[in-house]
Amino acid sequence: QRNSVKVSMAVVRRLPKYHRYLGELIEKDILRISSKELGKIMGLTASQIRQDLNCFGGFGQQGYGYNVVELYKEIGHILGLDKEYKCVIIGAGNLGQAITNYEGFRREGFKLMAMFDINPRLIGNTIRDIKISDISELEEYVVDNDIVIGIICVPKENSQEIADTLVKANVRAIWNFSPSDVKVPEDVVIENVAINESLYTLTYLINEDNLDI
Numbered sequence: 598q599r600n601s602v603k604v605s606m607a608v609v610r611r612l613p614k615y616h617r618y619l620g621e622l623i624e625k626d627i628l629r630i631s632s633k634e635l636g637k638i639m640g641l642t643a644s645q646i647r648q649d650l651n652c653f654g655g656f657g658q659q660g661y662g663y664n665v666v667e668l669y670k671e672i673g674h675i676l677g678l679d680k681e682y683k684c685v686i687i688g689a690g691n692l693g694q695a696i697t698n699y700e701g702f703r704r705e706g707f708k709l710m711a712m713f714d715i716n717p718r719l720i721g722n723t724i725r726d727i728k729i730s731d732i733s734e735l736e737e738y739v740v741d742n743d744i745v746i747g748i749i750c751v752p753k754e755n756s757q758e759i760a761d762t763l764v765k766a767n768v769r770a771i772w773n774f775s776p777s778d779v780k781v782p783e784d785v786v787i788e789n790v791a792i793n794e795s796l797y798t799l800t801y802l803i804n805e806d807n808l809d810i
């Protein structure tokens with residue numbers, strides 16, 4: 598994980614949430630909001646909101662609230678959502694196909710270019726116009742097409758090997774869905790998406806009352 602992040606990761610991890618809530622406010626035609634009101638709907642304090650946004654120079658005027666559209670756009674820009682990212686998916690099984698079928702990513706500028714797999718029955722097929730190629734072609738494809746993000750959807754036993762290939766081919770980032778923390782050099786950013794951990798938090802909460810604590 599990079600250790601040169603300028604803003605704390607806790608703030609960075611809240612930004613997508615700001616973006617979503619502000620988007621919802623725009624849909625409801627709410628065009629101005631105070632830090633207090635925004636805090637209320639997001640479950641944060643007004644001062645935390647002001648502190649978070651001050652990391653980026655601060656927005657809004659004292660006593661006047663935030664311009665929702667402006668803040669939404671600015672946070673979108675800070676999140677880099679106003680750019681296009683060329684992506685590939687490795688592992689065209691259940692999860693790889695589900696991500697490919699999800700319209701939301703396309704709308705948001707994530708341009709899925711290709712999928713790769715090791716299974717001869719999948720290679721050559723297309724999912725939503727995205728071709729599944731042989732894994733042996735991954736490295737060359739990523740280099741030739743300036744792929745920025747590699748999305749790993751293979752079993753955990755194979756994820757490190759795939760990550761190594763992606764790093765060698767100069768991706769900037771890896772979105773890893775396999776339940777293992779793959780290692781990458783410092784100049785490559787990685788997000789390990791642990792869906793199970795979120796589910797286990799849920800089962801903990803279901804059972805907490807019965808625990809002897």
Ligand code: NAI
Nearest residue numbers: 688689690691692714715716732750751752753755775792
């Ligand atoms: P799957 O078995 O349906 O798909 C995995 C695909 O990876 C297969 O098509 C297989 O041929 C391919 N593959 C295996 N080794 C490969 C290699 N070396 N190079 C290229 N392709 C290779 O499995 P599923 O359900 O899609 O899960 C994929 C990964 O995502 C697993 O690590 C799983 O634990 C994780 N995951 C899956 C979730 C789900 O909802 N399906 C949720 C969270 C994580």
